[in-house]
Amino acid sequence: MRKLNWKKTVAVSAALALCAGVLAGCGAASSTAASGTAAGSAAASEVSSEEADEMAAKNVADLIDAIYVQQRNENTDAQCEAAKAAWDALTDAQKELVEGEEADPDYFGRDTGDASQDDPRNGDDIGENELLVVSFGTSFNDSRAKDIKGIEDALQAAYPDWSVRRAFTAQIIINHVQARDGEKIDNMEQAMERAVANGVKNLVVQPTHLMHGAEYDEMVEMIDSYRDKFESVAIAEPLLGEVGNDATVINPDKEEVAKAVTAEAVQTAGYESLTAAAEDGTAFVFMGHGTSHTAKVSYSQMQTTMQTLGYDNVFIGTVEGEPEETSCENIIEAVKAAGYTKVVLRPLMVVAGDHANNDMAGPDEDSWLSQFNASGDFASVDCQIAGLGEIDAIQQQYVAHTKAAIDSLNG
Numbered sequence: 001m002r003k004l005n006w007k008k009t010v011a012v013s014a015a016l017a018l019c020a021g022v023l024a025g026c027g028a029a030s031s032t033a034a035s036g037t038a039a040g041s042a043a044a045s046e047v048s049s050e051e052a053d054e055m056a057a058k059n060v061a062d063l064i065d066a067i068y069v070q071q072r073n074e075n076t077d078a079q080c081e082a083a084k085a086a087w088d089a090l091t092d093a094q095k096e097l098v099e100g101e102e103a104d105p106d107y108f109g110r111d112t113g114d115a116s117q118d119d120p121r122n123g124d125d126i127g128e129n130e131l132l133v134v135s136f137g138t139s140f141n142d143s144r145a146k147d148i149k150g151i152e153d154a155l156q157a158a159y160p161d162w163s164v165r166r167a168f169t170a171q172i173i174i175n176h177v178q179a180r181d182g183e184k185i186d187n188m189e190q191a192m193e194r195a196v197a198n199g200v201k202n203l204v205v206q207p208t209h210l211m212h213g214a215e216y217d218e219m220v221e222m223i224d225s226y227r228d229k230f231e232s233v234a235i236a237e238p239l240l241g242e243v244g245n246d247a248t249v250i251n252p253d254k255e256e257v258a259k260a261v262t263a264e265a266v267q268t269a270g271y272e273s274l275t276a277a278a279e280d281g282t283a284f285v286f287m288g289h290g291t292s293h294t295a296k297v298s299y300s301q302m303q304t305t306m307q308t309l310g311y312d313n314v315f316i317g318t319v320e321g322e323p324e325e326t327s328c329e330n331i332i333e334a335v336k337a338a339g340y341t342k343v344v345l346r347p348l349m350v351v352a353g354d355h356a357n358n359d360m361a362g363p364d365e366d367s368w369l370s371q372f373n374a375s376g377d378f379a380s381v382d383c384q385i386a387g388l389g390e391i392d393a394i395q396q397q398y399v400a401h402t403k404a405a406i407d408s409l410n411g
Helices: 006-025 030-067 076-088 141-158 171-181 188-197 214-224 252-268 274-279 294-308 328-337 354-360 368-375 392-409
Strands: 129-135 163-168 202-207 232-235 282-288 314-318 342-347 380-383
Touching: 030 076, 030 171, 076 171, 129 141, 129 188, 141 163, 141 392, 163 171, 163 188, 188 214, 202 214, 202 392, 214 232, 232 392, 252 274, 252 282, 252 294, 252 342, 252 392, 274 282, 282 294, 282 328, 282 354, 294 314, 314 328, 328 368, 342 354, 342 368, 354 368, 368 380
Parallel strands: 129 163, 129 202, 202 232, 282 314, 282 342, 342 380
Antiparallel strands: none
């Protein structure tokens, strides 16, 4: 963002005014003095316009930063509305100047799809049985509709006697979607309070989280604080199931996910089989998020699962590089050492949101796409931007986990 040079602004205006005064004092024609004064006013007016643009943009940036927080408060709704109204009032040129600690023009300006295709699932009067689907969330509209809503739709179809409702754990994302699209999604506390107010007696919670990580732990803590408000509560397994003690421990859940995402990636890449892809020199790299939580071993277990299945040209990496062997640079070396010359990148995430679009496939030099290309070791590097949630086999995995939770209520 270009910043105003206040000293230069004052100096220019003063010089112009002084010039006009000197001309008048030396007996110059009054028209000449007037011309000089007019020139000074015009310059000052031009600078004031530039200043106004920057002030308007900064106001929007401050309003965005104010809602880029993980805690909801009594002012959140009004702040979201104010941020959007201020953005809409900007000119196109002013919008390009928006820059804050977290704010940028993409916050409101990036097209992520049609929000109307989503369903916040926050209705009331739902009966005694609620199936609450808890997700981290995404502000990418297309992915939210395909991945999160896709899972929710599959669960509602499988269990028509249960009312499917939604909660996101990321307030930052909730605020973003509300401010930009006017779609109000419950956070965990709101969802639990809504269930209580609706007179729900039996609550089953299905997290869409990949594993038993920090987000899962926080979700369980919130649910436990409300257990006495319901007759029965059950929490279903996350997608990859139980964690296990070390990298060698795998389970049927991880095996099913490995088969599902690999089959989808192979088909999308245009190969008849994973073997055919390998013969063509193609490796598939599935990028997860990564975590410092003890559950990070799940990524190593997914790599073990791939190897156990004979998927030698499939590699598991993470954005955070935790575990260490899953960092981008280590995955590049592993793929290179295995002799593959073509790479297909795809997220190992429930949604294809910010990490998939930016950290994996973005134009910045630190994206995985850029790093793989910069290595100079591969003839081609392609990206498949699609979340796990839109894969039918993955949706059915959640359906199976929910069934186990419902069955547990019946003894």
